[in-house]
Amino acid sequence: MKTTFKFILTISMLSLITMACKKKNDPSPENPIAPNNDETELITTIQLMLEDTVTHSLTTYQFSDVDGVGGNPAIYGGTNQSDSVIHLLQNKVYSCRILLLDETKNPIDTISNEVINEAEDHQVFFNALNPSGTPPSVFLPNSMLTIKYMDLDANNKPLGLNTIWQTPSMPMNKSLLKVELKHQPQIKDGTYTPGNTDIQVEFKVQIN
């Protein structure tokens, strides 16, 4: 009887040990991961760098939410900018480069480089319009702005991080300019409908 008991005790102990075998090396709850060194990817900032192609004067327009969703609210603000309005002059040609940043990282991470690497799966849209023609371009009727896509992916589909903006020859009141980056893995066809939204920021454009 004693041996039986010992046998069972041994089995029980062994099983307890096997249960405890799965060693957990999780961090302690008292030290949560600080926001600036987690390994998740965050796009905090979109910058529109508008350069007058003649004078080469550069103005940056920006929307940023540096602590991500929640916490402090997101704000608009770049050089000479306090709200969502982009000021352009009539009869001008601007080149526009779009930068996407992760400002929680140190040094700041330029996510738009990754978008360029995955150009076949992404496209920037303006006011949800489908670009057409060569080079692919869209016309925004409310601001009379023409935007030409200057970058193409390996499949000759437009990307839109690099565009040329042609302003009309008259002043126009403020109107909506919705900039969207869509993620269209294996379904990119140059149109707005497929895929999900990576970025959606509403600016306004005013032509003086």
Next chain:
Amino acid sequence: MQFKIWLLKWAITILCTAISHSFIAQVSLYQLSGKVIDKDNGEELEGTFIILEKTNDTKVTDEHGRFKFVNLEEGPHQIIVRHVGCRDTSILVTLKKNTSITIRLPHSAVELSQIDVMDKQMEALKTQHVDELSGKNLDKTRGQNLGDALQSINGVTNLKTGSSISKPMIHGMQGYRVLILNNGIRQEGQQWGNEHAPEIDPFIAQKLTVVMGAQAVRYGSDAIAGVVLVEPNNLPDTASLRSELNLVGSSNGKAGTASGMIEGYFDKLKYFSWRLQGTLKKSGNIKTPNYYLKNTGVEENNFSWATSYHRKRWGVELFYSQFNSKIGIFSGAHADNLTDLMASFNAHKPQDSLANFSYSISRPYQLISHELAKSKWHWHIASRWVASFQYAYQYNIRKEYDKHPPLKNALAALNKPELDYRITSQSGELMIEHLNIKSFRGQMGASYMNQQNVYLGRFFIPNYINNTFGIFAIERFVRQHIELEAGLRYDYKNLKSYYYIGQQLQKPELHFSNLSWNMGSIIKPNKQWHIVINAGSAWRAPAVNELYSDGIHQGLGSIEKGNKQLKTEQVYNFSVASLWQLQNLKTELNIYHNQFENYIYLNPSNQTELTIQGAYPVFVYQQAQARISGIDAKVSGQLMKHIELNSKAMLLRGWNYTINDYLVYMPSDRYSLNAKYFTDINAMIKDTYIELGYQYITKQWHVPKQSDFAPPPQAYGLLNAELGTSIIFNKQRIDISFSATNILNTVYRDYLDRFRYFTDAIGRNYTIRIKVPLTIYDKQ
């Protein structure tokens, strides 16, 4: 006097017998009386339940262990003998004359090895409405997840995320308010998410019981809505070796499930019993009536083992289970912001709907693993007094992979989950129970739990350490016509959370404490009628997500914000259940009312928050005065000899007094009707049945204004059928069934399914189930 009554009874019996004889020629009525004694010491056992299986007529033995049934038909009667501390014993008595029997319960011998039986009988408060799934009814749900299996119980619905994730809801309440006990242990996972299903393999259970109404006193103050008990069979206590094999195959999703169990008790190793159990499951893309849904496969592998060792005065039990699953989330059911969501909702066909089937699971998906280890000791400290101590350890990993991998290739190559939570829970419970002492039985105890949660990925809820301490006592008074019950519990909870705002570490600490109580009674005016009345109060401390969550709810285009000001949620509930049986007609009616103070819910605030992904509607946790009340009704009857009819209705209303509007996400009214024809074909083909069922789910009209992204879907009805039989070949029994659900391939969407914004629900599905119980040897 006694003799006169006895004489009168006999006179009536004889008269009745004579009358019945004159009307129904062949049926004779007899009396069955008897006595229950302890096999070992000859003690007369008072308070033993003697149940006639056919009619559920129940007698309780008197102080001399005696019972008596009168007016029983000639022929065989199956009798169940139930005594606290003993396993139910079934006896077949064939009546040809008035019969007196003596039942010798192997009381002490069984009592020692059956501590868990005693627990089961004692655990749930008895004076609550209880419904269970076991035997054939449980077999019918094999292959389904726990939530879906429970849905066949009236009063239980599911909060679903497509067809692979179901979270059980009791009377419209879910999440923290529903407690799931996995083999006696509170299941502790990441309960805060609506798309976080319970991490339990339903094949562990031989019985699923739902206790409706607050169970706070016994299990902890937060069991406001009720408790789901996932109960395995008792381990064998006589020399034997048994196994069971279950195979399930389904057409929709081309799903296959195999589950096996083997258990034994060796002759040479007395007092030691053991069981091993495991399940493998794989399913692929689900098909709605018109299209396949991409990435809706599920893979699961689970196993468990249990051992027990029982001596005369003490025993110990060990249980370990592991649940591992990978659940694909339909990739078309994903909206990054409101624009996407509206586009999905208005689309004729969802994005990522496919023409072809596949088993492959890619992003987005969930990877879940849950470990539970339990040990339980008990001692018979005195005659009829038992003390027990239980310790449990649980570790849960939940990894959720977003639809989009990181844009950075280096990061994407690591393939890390975006959401990664690890929760460790340790709990201990000390309890002292006493069996019948002058019609009283009861239990008192103390419990403690320490829980730690950490996140490794993106922040959604903070890290926390949660300590809960409770003490409770429950007493029951049991007589033949009435049972009374009262319980009281005190809980203290301490919640320390850790999270960052900007670069600043926040360490709020909260304390909660309160009383829960419960009072109830079962009244049995006669053998056909039971009335169960219950009243109680329970409370729940706000959970960490309700307090501090802050971020995008992935896939639904909304921002959820916790509310640090939340107070304790308190409920007062009242229920009356009536169970009435007249020959072959059985009715059950359960009326309940839950009055809430500070009911916590997610309320749409009328503002949006600008994010780089667009404008998101903001939902904030709030509290309100509220009520949830309703009726569950069930009528079943046997028509002629071979036909059984079953009908159910569930009606529920939720109201928010603070905003004077309905409560959001309440189940709509539903009705079902089932007809079953059953027969034995011959000695080899038995228990053959064919069943047809129709379920009608009404449209949820009772929704608050502006609380949802889209209006509730239309009402729908589903037609189901099943054909089954048992084949007995060389004494070996094999159960086979074939079922078809949604036969008409009805296109529908359910209000409580989160995927309703994106896609139709699952279409027609054929399932074949085979169950092979195999007794390798049995000394008895």
